[in-house]
């Protein structure tokens with residue numbers, strides 16, 4: 086499925102509309118990029134589901150000597166990312182039309198993902214992806230993920246979802262807001278933050294919750310130096 090049909094928008098509208106769909110979108114991407122530690126010389130960042138390249142661009146700004154590979158299956162999204170990242174005039178940037186669930190991931194110092202890992206619908210496949218990320222990262226390497234990772238307790242989960250609906254209602258009617266959420270829920274899988282942390286820790290990552298509000302979180306998972 087393409088992003089345009091999933092979100093029921095045209096790709097040209099994505100960068101304008103995504104903040105109407107996702108509260109704190111820009112803030113979360115900024116926090117995620119700042120969570121990279123730009124202490125290495127020319128580290129490689131692999132951005133999973135790079136989309137139109139918004140997070141990729143912020144990561145390149147946060148890591149001035151960084152190189153980047155962006156993976157995405159959607160050619161229209163990659164065309165926007167190509168234009169955006171070409172304008173940065175940064176060398177060492179490569180975008181590939183490729184699934185991050187198939188084949189080996191490139192060896193990396195950093196792996197990043199924003200709103201792409203919720204496309205993995207089962208726990209088994211998500212754990213497998215985290216195993217592959219751990220294998221791909223150099224020791225001490227870091228994965229940063231931004232996504233909908235709601236609370237697990239039912240009352241907190243309900244109030245977090247209400248907050249998401251209130252955000253959508255700033256831009257859409259109540260009917261459209263709830264229709265968007267139920268359409269996305271058919272295709273996306275939002276594992277609670279607690280389960281995300283547990284899956285990453287079970288694979289051997291050290292996990293920090295860098296930012297959290299309502300249903301959304303930015304987490305940083307580091308591969309221990311001795312693994």
Ligand SMILES: C[S@@+](CC[C@H](N)C(=O)[O-])C[C@H]1O[C@@H](n2cnc3c(N)ncnc32)[C@H](O)[C@@H]1O
Pocket residue numbers: 087088103133134135136137138139140156157158159162183184185186198199200201204
């Ligand atoms: C909601 S968009 C997020 C894009 C961007 N990271 C952002 O934050 O704006 C999700 C992106 O993940 C991509 N995607 C989903 N599943 C994928 C997969 N298995 N392999 C590569 N890309 C995938 C989609 O094509 C889409 O561009």
